[in-house]
Amino acid sequence: MEKRNDKQIKNMIAATEVKAxxxxxxxxxxxxxxxxxxxxxxxxxxGIFKAWEEQGAFENVKANGSGIEWNEKxxxxxxxxxxxxxxxxxxxxxxxxxxxx
Numbered sequence: 001m002e003k004r005n006d007k008q009i010k011n012m013i014a015a016t017e018v019k020a021x022x023x024x025x026x027x028x029x030x031x032x033x034x035x036x037x038x039x040x041x042x043x044x045x046x047g048i049f050k051a052w053e054e055q056g057a058f059e060n061v062k063a064n065g066s067g068i069e070w071n072e073k074x075x076x077x078x079x080x081x082x083x084x085x086x087x088x089x090x091x092x093x094x095x096x097x098x099x100x101x
Contacts, residue, residue, distance in 0.1 A: 036085035
C-alpha cells in the first residue's frame with residue numbers, strides 16, 4: 001500500500017455543497033459525508049471579507065472543489081472549515097486518517 005503524505009491527505013477533503021444560511025453562517029457538505037454549519041461572523045467586516053456587506057454578496061457562496069468561494073478573489077479553504085465543523089485540530093485529523101490507512 002502506498003503511504004500518503006500530509007499534503008495528499010489534506011487535498012482529499014473538499015466541500016461538495018454549500019448554502020448560505022442566516023447572516024455569516026453557511027451549511028457545508030464535504031466529500032466524505034461530513035456536513036455542518038459554521039459561523040463566519042468572526043471574519044465579517046475584516047479585510048477582504050468586507051465584501052460580504054454588499055447586498056447579496058454573502059449569499060453568493062459556492063463550493064469550487066478545493067474551497068468555498070464567493071467570487072474569484074474571496075474564498076476560504078475547505079480543510080479549515082472542515083476542522084472547525086468537526087472540532088478537531090489538523091494533527092488530530094491526520095492521526096485519524098493515518099490510523100485508518
